[in-house]
Amino acid sequence: MSKSMMTVQRHILEQERAHPQATGDLTGLLWDLTIAAKVISHQVNRGGLADIVGETGEANVTGDLVRRLDWIAQDTIYRAMDHGGHLCVMVSEESPDIIPIPAKFPKGPYVLLYDPLDGSSNIEANVSIGTIFSVHRRISSSGDGTLGDCLRRGSEQIAAGYFLYGSSTMIVYTTGQGVYGFTLEPSIGEFILSHERILTPPKGKYYSINEGNVAAWDEPTRRYIEYLKQKDAATGRPYSLRYIGSLVADFHRTLLYGGVFLYPADCSNPQEPKPKLRLLYEVAPMAFIMDQAGGAATTGMQNVLDVQPISLHDRVPVVMGSTQDVRVYEKFCADSNRDPANPTRFK
Ligand code: AHG
Numbered sequence: 293m294s295k296s297m298m299t300v301q302r303h304i305l306e307q308e309r310a311h312p313q314a315t316g317d318l319t320g321l322l323w324d325l326t327i328a329a330k331v332i333s334h335q336v337n338r339g340g341l342a343d344i345v346g347e348t349g350e351a352n353v354t355g356d357l358v359r360r361l362d363w364i365a366q367d368t369i370y371r372a373m374d375h376g377g378h379l380c381v382m383v384s385e386e387s388p389d390i391i392p393i394p395a396k397f398p399k400g401p402y403v404l405l406y407d408p409l410d411g412s413s414n415i416e417a418n419v420s421i422g423t424i425f426s427v428h429r430r431i432s433s434s435g436d437g438t439l440g441d442c443l444r445r446g447s448e449q450i451a452a453g454y455f456l457y458g459s460s461t462m463i464v465y466t467t468g469q470g471v472y473g474f475t476l477e478p479s480i481g482e483f484i485l486s487h488e489r490i491l492t493p494p495k496g497k498y499y500s501i502n503e504g505n506v507a508a509w510d511e512p513t514r515r516y517i518e519y520l521k522q523k524d525a526a527t528g529r530p531y532s533l534r535y536i537g538s539l540v541a542d543f544h545r546t547l548l549y550g551g552v553f554l555y556p557a558d559c560s561n562p563q564e565p566k567p568k569l570r571l572l573y574e575v576a577p578m579a580f581i582m583d584q585a586g587g588a589a590t591t592g593m594q595n596v597l598d599v600q601p602i603s604l605h606d607r608v609p610v611v612m613g614s615t616q617d618v619r620v621y622e623k624f625c626a627d628s629n630r631d632p633a634n635p636t637r638f639k
């Protein structure tokens with residue numbers, strides 16, 4: 293008997309029904325997002341062709357291509373989301389300030405924060421890239437959404453997910469009732485349920501980190517990675533390194549296969565650690581998904597979902613994946629001299 297043709301639209305509707313106070317706005321918001329993702333997927337899949345060969349037939353400068361697709365993705369999401377009446381404000385990696393909903397459109401109860409195109413430096417290499425999104429319920433009472441509506445802990449998220457533009461286009465999302473994956477069936481333009489209730493293995497055999505930064509790692513990270521390279525007591529083998537430099541792709545593999553993804557701060561200057569990944573629209577949504585899949589996400593000193601953002605584009609160090617692997621990392625950190633009051637600083 294073939295699997296039921298569960299589309300993401302029907303799945304979202306059924307998830308919404310589980311919330312008695314639901315108004316249908318979350319369903320509408322997520323539906324609109326899937327439409328934007330189909331457009332971006334089409335652009336990303338063929339965009340390279342249309343842009344590499346310009347009108348005169350000369351090869352395009354790859355930098356322009358990358359910037360153009362980042363902008364196309366940003367503009368596509370904005371135009372898909374600004375008029376539905378489900379949002380009161382948006383935040384994008386590509387915009388320094390909060391993005392208001394135009395006065396002519398109705399405001400809704402939700403806040404959308406997103407990375408329109410993640411891993412875009414990989415476009416030329418035809419490596420999987422993606423879109424990451426996070427949804428909060430507004431706390432201001434009415435009218436235009438505020439900065440305060442946006443600077444929220446990851447633990448308050450209502451929904452989070454990502455679109456993966458790879459060998460197939462997928463959406464992986466959670467509304468706090470587990471993690472589900474859907475694969476785009478291009479012949480009918482529908483996302484069909486392909487991963488029912490994703491659970492991350494409690495322990496993995498892969499680690500994912502940019503080893504080129506080893507000189508900038510803090511001591512606990514350095515010792516942890518060395519530890520993973522020793523023979524694992526359970527398997528008698530060291531962990532294997534898998535790193536592609538596209539968060540959505542590296543995260544998706546970690547979510548399905550287990551193991552651990554790390555992007556520690558650059559601690560070349562221990563007094564001024566410099567994390568890279570952005571909290572609100574990269575790390576917090578991924579942490580919510582990982583938590584819902586039974587995994588864990590830490591800054592090294594605290595659960596990512598507990599971090600209170602101070603500004604829109606705050607960056608945090610992150611280690612996320614299989615719970616057992618993350619807990620071992622936290623132990624390496626606890627034995628070090630990090631300042632628990634400020635997880636990215638040292639005593
Ligand atoms: P973005 O393309 O949205 O700027 O994100 C890039 C990020 C993330 O996708 C990836 O994990 C990380 O950059 C890779 O950084 P390195 O190239 O320094 O490893």
Ligand code: MN
Pocket residue numbers: 407409410411539574
């Ligand atoms: Mn990104």
Ligand code: MN
Pocket residue numbers: 385407408409410411412
């Ligand atoms: Mn981006």
